[in-house]
Amino acid sequence: MITALDHVQLAAPEGSEGLLRAFYADVLGMTETAKPPELAARGGCWFEAGDVRLHLGVEAGFRAARKAHPGLRVRDIEAYAGRLARLGAEVVWDDALPGHRRFSSVDPVGNRLEFLEPTADARP
Template structure:
């Protein structure tokens, strides 16, 4: 039986690890976690914030997905969006999901990321 999502894997082009590290740590506020040595040899990097893990794997011939994306639940979405914008990330608000505030952004290699917060949980 399924119990939880362990992690989400996103792809990235060869040589993009430094840009990914800067974005996922300095912009999103995640922590880089070590990959097991056998997997580290393949390149890429892993990040975590609380129970959320994002794994960035290197893919030759990489092209970012236009529609596919992880949906990341955040608290105090307005402040989080401001954090991203202050650090140079584009924030595109979308009001089409009933009961939620949400926006989209992209990492440095073009991976689409959705950030959302259910209405009624906004920090005061």
């Protein structure tokens, strides 16, 4: 039986770890976690915030995920969007999901990220 989502992995080009660290840690406010030594040799980096874990793995022939994306639930979405915009990240609002405020952004290698917060009228 599936009991939880352990992590989401996104691809990244070789040598992009510095850009990823600056974005995921400094802009999004996530914490970088150490990769096990066996996996660290492959490159990439891992981040977490609360129970959310994102792994960025190096992929040969990398192409950014423009449609596929993680949906990251946030608190105080207006303030969070303001933070991202102040720090230079793209913020594109979308009101097409009933019961939610949401926006999308892209990481520095072009992967799409969605940020959302349920509104008072959201159904469970």
